[in-house]
Amino acid sequence: MAERDILVIPMTTIPSWAVLERRLFDTVEESWRVFAEKFTEADGRLRFDRGFEGSRDGVDDFYEAFFNWPAFYSLGGSREILDAAKHHWAGVTAQLTEAGMLTDEFENGYDWFHQGESLIFFYALCAADPLDAEFRERARRFAELYTDARGGNYDVESNTIAAPHNGARGLLDGLGPEWLSYPASQEYMRPYGLPLEYLPGISGWSDLEDPAKADAMGDAMQVVLGAGDVPINLASTSLVLNRWLYDGDEPSERWIARYVDGWRARAADNDGLIPDNVSPDGRAGGMHDGRWFGGHYGWTWPHGLLSVEMGALIGAMNAAFVTGDNSYLDLARTPLDTVLEHAITASVDDTPMSIQSGWQDRLGAASAEPALLVPHRFGKDGWFDFGPMPMSMPMWLWWFSREDADRERLDRVIAGSVESAIGFGPFRDKEEAGHERPWLAYLNGENPEYPEAALAGALGQVARRMALIEAEDPDIRTVHIHFWQQVNPVVTEVLTQLVAGAPQVLYNGGIPFAALSYEDADEGRQGLPADVAALVRSIDGECIRLELVNLSMTQTRRVIVRPGRFGERDIVSVTSSGEAGGDYPGPSPAYRSLPGEAVQQTVEIGAAECLIELPPNHRAELTLLTRPSGRRPAFTATGTAG
Incomplete structure (x- = not known):
């Protein structure tokens, strides 16, 4: 379709959200350079000269410092930040290889709660530049650690990854390279x-x-705890899905479905609730005398719901994505429904839980108010460790499926929350998530000021990180390995919500899905063009309302809009708003131009994308009707930084 078929509107006032959004892009561009200059070496590695003292832990902490840099590029950041992200990935990989933590660029072996945290950086790099042949080859090689028997991680006969610690060196025994006592002094x-x-x-x-x-x-x-399969291993399906998005490798698709099917069958034998331990021969409960609970990163210890549901949700979405069968999502639905059945109403302050202080910091004074608290863990005395349900879990289920039952569950969690539905909470954790409730209220039309409040809050997050960078000058001989992720000034949660129409990526190994993605038609690269701001105003089933603004006073900008991230959806039609009969800009002696009559126009598209041309100082108000494309999802191979 020709871009002239889409109506645009001249702007007599400039939307404040658009100015704030472009200011956020500019501020992040300035800030990441300061971070890189101060904390990294010329080859991209972090400034750090301590060893890992025989531990398997630590790989994730180094990659996490850059986890959202390629995501920022894909939203509209500069080519330079993508180049920097690749440079730091290579530098950190060399650094960790020298430290003995990696083999052939992949983690020797650790649990997937942490490996997933490492790999969201890698997945975002692959999605940002799928034409990079070196990353494509890595994606294949890494996935085959699990899909190929020579990788030593997956047993076909038992359909298991039969150790919690696994990776480049196959299945690793125990929870560390050396035996450790477990004293009360910890x-x-x-x-x-x-x-x-x-x-x-x-x-x-x-x-x-x-x-x-x-x-x-x-x-x-x-x-x-150091043997057998565990639910968080389901996050390994993202590694295989990442490879599949390059070439549609059929064995990869079958592997994802088969491995998740194994966990579905075990859950079906446990009244639908996923068990947390499987012996190497494939028996659910086989590591704990038949008990469905007690496994490593399982229902009993240490995090319960946070880790079990994360694995179930990632695995379920990945299997549903490659097969088109949303019944896989039941694997992740049942754990949420189960803990909701045992929920209580009480305040966070008066209900001790393992991560109580984190919730108190996040909620502030609201931690004293009665809230819906769900049990996070199950042990010999039943359900325990009550706290708020992380909103990202029911949010991602609804966002992915758009089904009524998933929305009802999400609404129940929201109704019991004491987090404000208005404004933007002044906090940022390492996942850079947690503002799902006010964003959803905005999508519902109940929080109209959210874009301005969230963008202003995101700018405040960058400002605080920059102040920390200026104030803290750690000794590289003693610096804590979490330091760099704690001062990373790149922020993407709000941009992902407003520009891509998606929640922040699932931090323990999620694939970077999106409701909308963009391409700069003139530069031939992913993301919004310079001067262009985007705002997803609502998501209602197959309809997405979108506003695009060109803030340039001199340059026409052309942007390609696509539903989804991987070609999984088509645009059926675009309805645009405009004016008829106006006289913009009008004659120079007039005090102002006269507005025209509001009109709408619907254009049939029937394609994977549409091109929007925005003259200087114009905006577009669009309603996109979408549908499943019927094509195999794949990376969008346009625009590469080389």
């Missing part, structure tokens, strides 16, 4: 309680003050 672990509840003579944390019992716990953890 105060930071006390809130999580006992890793194993059924050891003779150990019934409470104080029992671990006895060195012999601490040693017994450590021994048992290496054996019982």
